[in-house]
Amino acid sequence: MNDTEAARLYAGASEMGVTLQPAQVQALLRLLDELSRWSQTYNLTAIHAREEMLTHHLLDSLSIAPYLRGQRCLDVGTGAGFPGLPLAIAQPERQFVLLDSNGKKIRFVAHMVRSLGLQQVSAVHARAEDYRTDGVDCVLARAFAPLTELISRVEALCGPETRVLAMKGRRSTESAAELPAGWSVEADHDLHVPGLQESRHLLVLRPPH
Numbered sequence: 001m002n003d004t005e006a007a008r009l010y011a012g013a014s015e016m017g018v019t020l021q022p023a024q025v026q027a028l029l030r031l032l033d034e035l036s037r038w039s040q041t042y043n044l045t046a047i048h049a050r051e052e053m054l055t056h057h058l059l060d061s062l063s064i065a066p067y068l069r070g071q072r073c074l075d076v077g078t079g080a081g082f083p084g085l086p087l088a089i090a091q092p093e094r095q096f097v098l099l100d101s102n103g104k105k106i107r108f109v110a111h112m113v114r115s116l117g118l119q120q121v122s123a124v125h126a127r128a129e130d131y132r133t134d135g136v137d138c139v140l141a142r143a144f145a146p147l148t149e150l151i152s153r154v155e156a157l158c159g160p161e162t163r164v165l166a167m168k169g170r171r172s173t174e175s176a177a178e179l180p181a182g183w184s185v186e187a188d189h190d191l192h193v194p195g196l197q198e199s200r201h202l203l204v205l206r207p208p209h
Helices: 003-015 022-039 050-062 084-090 103-116 147-157
Strands: 072-076 095-100 121-125 138-142 163-168 184-190 201-206
Touching (some): 022 084, 022 103, 050 084, 072 084, 072 147, 084 103, 103 121, 147 163, 147 201
Parallel strands (some): 072 095, 095 121, 138 163
Antiparallel strands (some): 163 201, 184 201
């Protein structure tokens, strides 16, 4: 394990209120190892510099850990497993379904689930609007789609107590007034990701009761 990277992970996560155990740090760095290796063959991520991957993928994903709720989390448009894989490593008490329509990316996610022994994680090759479930507590979306499109794709998966956690960059003209009838913004959290010189915030969306 790279001691410098491990120290950055420990410190960055702690700054965001996330406590990591040594085995979790080791698993997170192994995720980066495999992502780097697979990306030599498959275009899994636009970020290839190791230092940026640690910040933009691992710490950025972990920034929403304090806001998860309930037992069952669904990560839509997970890509190569972000934010779902880092969150599942950090919070093994929750169940995660990681969903994406890109076959090669989901194959990578499934490979990491097996490699890291994440028994509470499922990798599913499907579009969000085609997926069926008996209910989830939390829907995660990282740069997935504009709010109205995001909601249209996941609303069939949401019960009254479900919360949609939409990870966003800089604040834009998107507003609560544009949400479908009955939907509301329950909270808007500023996210500080150590080492990331870009704006981040988290919208917590509440479905109709």
